[in-house]
C-alpha cells in the first residue's frame with residue numbers, strides 16, 4: 001500500500017470551521033435496504049446510521065458485498081429503504097425521486113452518453129435541473145475547467161482515455177454545483193499509475209470545494225486514507241467502525257478494521273496490567289509494553305488475565321539482538337525482497353500458529369531458522385479486544 005502522510009491531512013475542523021453535526025449535509029437514520037422478497041429477502045444495509053457534515057469527506061470502506069454501493073444508492077434515490085430515513089440538509093428525501101435530490105453522482109464506469117460530445121454530456125444534468133439556457137455554457141466551461149478538461153469540449157467519449165472520461169463524468173456531476181457529491185469507486189477502472197494521479201486530482205478537487213460533502217465508496221484503503229476526513233468501515237451490511245482516518249489507522253478499534261486498513265500483525269497476547277493507557281502484556285514467552293486505548297464512546301475493560309490482540313504494523317517492528325530486553329524472540333521462516341524493502345515472515349517463540357510479518361529496509365538476507373529479537377516502540381503496539389469466541 002502507498003504510504004500516506006497523515007500529518008498533512010486536512011482535518012474537517014481546520015478548513016470548514018467547527019463541524020456542525022447538528023445540521024449535517026447527509027443523514028442516514030436507521031436505514032435498512034432489502035433485496036428480494038419472501039424467503040429470498042436479504043438485508044444489503046442494516047440499521048445504518050451515518051452523519052456527514054457540510055464540506056466533510058467520508059469514505060465508505062469495506063469488502064465486496066458489504067453494502068457500500070447500496071448506501072450510496074439509498075442516498076441518491078436509486079433504491080428505496082425498507083425502513084429508516086435519509087436526509088439531505090434538514091430535508092427528508094426518503095421518498096424524493098433521484099433527479100429532485102440535487103446530488104452529484106460519479107460511478108466507476110463513467111456512464112457517459114457515447115453519442116454526445118463532452119460539452120453536451122456535462123450540460124445534460126443542467127438541463128434537467130432547469131438551469132437557465134444562458135447559464136449552461138458558462139457552467140459547463142467552469143466544470144470542465146475544474147477537472148482540467150477545457151480543451152476537450154468538442155470530443156466524443158470514445159476519443160478520450162479512461163482517465164479523461166472519468167474527469168468528464170466528474171465535471172458532469174459538479175456542473176449542478178451539488179452540496180453533496182457521491183463517488184462510487186471512481187478510480188477502480190483505471191490502471192495503477194493513472195489511479196495515483198487521479199487520487200491527487202481528487203484531493204485537489206476536495207480542497208477546492210470546501211462546502212461540498214463527499215461520500216466516497218471504495219474497497220481500497222489507501223484511497224480512503226488519502227482522501228477521507230473520516231472513514232466508515234462496513235461489513236455484512238453494517239457499519240462497524242467510524243472515526244478519523246488517523247485514529248482508525250493508529251488505534252484500530254477492532255481486528256476487522258485493523259486487518260482491512262492493511263498490513264496489521266494481530267498477535268494473540270494476555271493482558272498483565274493496564275495503568276491509564278499503558279499496558280504490560282505477555283506475548284509468547286515475552287513481557288512487553290503496549291498501548292491500551294479507550295474508545296471515544298464506551299469503555300474497554302482491559303482486565304488482568306484477559307486475552308487480547310496486539311496490533312503491530314510490519315514497518316514499525318525492528319530486528320534487534322535476541323538478548324535485548326523488551327524484545328520478542330522469533331525465528332525467520334521466509335524473506336521476500338520487494339525492491340525498497342524486504343518482507344520477513346517470522347514464527348514467534350511460543351506462538352507457532354501466529355506468523356508475523358516485518359518489513360526491513362533494502363535487500364535483507366536472513367536464512368530460514370535465523371533467530372532474532374523483535375522490538376517496537378510502545379505506541380506502535382496497540383491492544384485490540386479479542387473477537388468474541390477467542391476470549
Ligand SMILES: Nc1ncnc2c1ncn2[C@@H]1O[C@H](COP(=O)(O)OP(=O)(O)OP(=O)(O)O)[C@@H](O)[C@H]1O
Nearest residue numbers: 035036044062063064065066067068069070071219
Ligand atoms: N439489485 C440487487 N438485487 C439483489 N441483491 C443485490 C442487488 N444489489 C446488491 N445486492 C446484494 O446486496 C449486498 C450488498 O451489495 P453492494 O453492491 O451494496 O455491496 P458493495 O459493498 O458495494 O460491494 P462491491 O464493492 O462489490 O461493489 C451484496 O450481497 C449484493 O449481492
